Amino acid sequence: MSDPFDLLLAGGTILDPACGRRQEMDAGVSGGRITAIQPSLPRNSAQRVVNARGCYVTPGLIDFHIHSYWGVNPYGFDADLVCVGSGVTTAIDAGSSGPVNFPGFERFIARQSRTRMLALVCVAQHGVLSSPGELEDLRFANPDGAARTVRDHSDVAVGIKVRLQRSSVGNNGRQALRLAIQAGEASRSPVMVHIGDTAVSMEEIVDTLRPGDVVTHCFTPLKPGIVDEAGRLRPAVRRAHERGVLFDVGHATRHLAFDLVRRAMGDGLLPDIISSDLHGRMSTSNPVVDLPTTMTKFLTLGMSLEQVAAACTINPARAIGWQDRLGSLEIGREADLTVFELVDGPVSLRDSLGAELTAKERIAVRWTIRRGEVFQGSR
């Protein structure tokens, strides 16, 4: 008689913010799907048992902002092994491809990665560029092509990306934002807007965004930020958040200041989504490290474990309208799970300005399960 389960995650605490569950339970996986979550499943009913005692078991982590178009885009790196080694089962490439070169991303990255790779399609036709910037010349804008790509490839292309920093758009920030919204409307998909060092005011940016659009690099120290000169959350940002505009961390090398996180959280704004923005142009001394380290920073800054887990599971799934496929541990779903431990510190963490934060405990990924396959955590 064959075993009912290919894999049994035994004795962990199931933490599934989508349904508010935090409870010690076993999880059974067969045929690459989650087939049972129960207080106790027989240990001899599985081909392989992973002892998750002392660990949390969450839906597979979603890194909402990375750059994985290796070998093609100047920001790309080979993200696949980094992702499954750090609990990330789904990663969203933020604009490395535009309508011209998205087919290559789909064929050479999305189809060949262990990690599920999705993409936000850049409103500029070749994706984000470094120098010159992708929309310094608006002849490179292609909102119709970007919208068509999202409509025609909705299994991989899930939204639109635009960067508004001066080095990307020169003096075209206002037009770039409007062209991106136009593409978002034509494709009925969210727009992610990169802020920091923009000529357009924060008020104009957030007032232009629709509910469901995403501000990335929300705690960047580059001006203008979501916190004003007096250190208070801008009223326009609060209003935008209340009507459903989402705020995403997008850490990267330059875009996280602990002080701004404290001020914004003190004024009631928690990030909806926590993401790494790992890319291929970082020095080895970059402060990001990986997604679990970024999550640990927000845990230390005052978010609860449930809030941090939601910001890397159900919240990003909802942001792309995939909540029926990703971000929770429902029976029958593809078996994407992350098993992590809270390891006692102290551990010292840095932000983009070199400020230090001492974490009492850190999130350490032990195993990543992607479509039923088990990968060992790397830290």
Ligand SMILES: [Zn+2]
């Ligand atoms: Zn980025």
